[in-house]
Amino acid sequence: MATGIDEFDLIRSCFARLSSGEPGALDLRDDAAWLRPEAGMELVVSADAIVAGVHFPDTIDPADIARRALRVNLSDIAAKGARPRAYTLSLVLPQTVGLDWVEAFAASLGDEQREFGVTLLGGDTTGTPGPLTININIFGEISENSMITRSGASAGEDVYVSGSIGDAMLGLAVLKGDLTVENGDDRAFLERRFLRPDPRVTTGPALVGVASAAADVSDGLVADLGHICSASNLAARVDLEAVPLSETARGTVTDDQPLRINLLTGGDDYEIVFTAPVSARDSIELISSETDVAISRIGIMTEKTSGAPEVVVLDGSGNPVEVGVGGFRHFEEENAR
């Protein structure tokens, strides 16, 4: 961080207020915090490190960085069925970052906390000669023994995904200058879907007891469904036509089938991909309408076939289409390896 910024001043001026509501945070005046789940509940914990220039373009502003950092973590625990409670933040700051930046970052976190009902529990701030790196550990609460894992799927179950897929990949391409979208509203929508993912914090908890396995879509729909397949020792078939695209994404990819397929591997969607028995179809429709989030049935879980890919995507004629490895690795490889 810039010369003259003191860690303790930063905590007092920017971050201490973000801890109010979590008594164990002790106003960030201690070097540790205490945390006790409510009676009958347990914690769901997820850890995430994001690096400027690797996980997001280093041109985006501190308010958007804060928003995105917290939301991708909220998405992790929402997909497990947990309700957000608290988080720790370790902020590794390059010299180019000044007090203004940190103030804007913290103010944005404050807005997000109010929106999602989550509180800063503790953290750490330090300098680095490298890029901005943000580490969040997020803590959700869930009834004991209720976390929706990746490993609970059975063959014959339906595969679902919330919201729409591919917007964030297109939004990132716009932000990086790799894709031109003429219509201003469409451009803003796609960028927003990358910068401000919508963690499914009400839909996820509603899926407890209904979904058999779930994951959030961060690496790409195909990759994250693949994680469910691996953990459940199964495979999956996905119907390309059933994968939900926003109107904007549909208008952007038009008839470019390879690009359309890429949306399934692009990642950063922060939707929930999950499986459920056929008997749960009505319940899932109800959850969709009650939480006001679209949920699309996109495929089916199958037994593994040796030599075949875990996730097979079929086009409108039922023929398998070629999908790349996809996911975050593309962007990361370009930038960090």
Add this chain to the structure above:
Amino acid sequence: MATGIDEFDLIRSCFARLSSGEPGALDLRDDAAWLRPEAGMELVVSADAIVAGVHFPDTIDPADIARRALRVNLSDIAAKGARPRAYTLSLVLPQTVGLDWVEAFAASLGDEQREFGVTLLGGDTTGTPGPLTININIFGEISENSMITRSGASAGEDVYVSGSIGDAMLGLAVLKGDLTVENGDDRAFLERRFLRPDPRVTTGPALVGVASAAADVSDGLVADLGHICSASNLAARVDLEAVPLSETARGTVTDDQPLRINLLTGGDDYEIVFTAPVSARDSIELISSETDVAISRIGIMTEKTSGAPEVVVLDGSGNPVEVGVGGFRHFEEENAR
């Protein structure tokens, strides 16, 4: 991380085995973990980010980096009275790091886990164009409402510190080539005290109900006692002659009083500085002998005097000596700002 290393392979080959014993870690096959304190207990959480070249010289080997990273975190929760349980690890790896490095790092973590009874709960691995950055969130367990905070001290109470102070600062100076120590055993002892701090994992929990306030000595004895003073709205007087030095440190600083004073501000000691009422003197002697860790009474808590420093250090004649700001900031300023 180096081209060709895959995050998922790394998890399977190096880290998954470190999660055994913590059922909520789900063999690191999920994107989140569950964690439930034992009945009547709560969690103590501490987050720490350390950066190569900032918090440790980037020449030290992966086994030592792993050891130090975990131990400094164990120290944080030990000073709060908690027993270690689990931790998350977010590893941000530069391109120069290959599979060998990660294997050595993980093997060393395994040794440390066995020594301290702590288990890997989850984490994240990603690449960076910057330096190696390690983020640990550590989780301890403690009886409900028992965490020893910084804010519980009262005027008139004794100030204590465990172990010896200043060895790590001298060890770091040796490692950086800023200090020459002729005797090989002394040199090895000092380096070891920097590279392998001894978190006071049995002494800390024994202090629950005895110590009124505590902190671990990471920023320096004066700075960390200062944190207790701030949080407790008090000041402290420390008797320079009472601050415990190892025989090696004493031999190294000899009659160089400024250097001797520097030991009180150097940091990285990972001892526990704490306060306790005079009535607890016998209990503390017993805890020292039962946990086989020296505990020295080094001063007294006082009311604040406006304009005076929070922590006053007195020499053998009772005269205040000049102490710098001290702590980690020196090293960090040189390296990262």
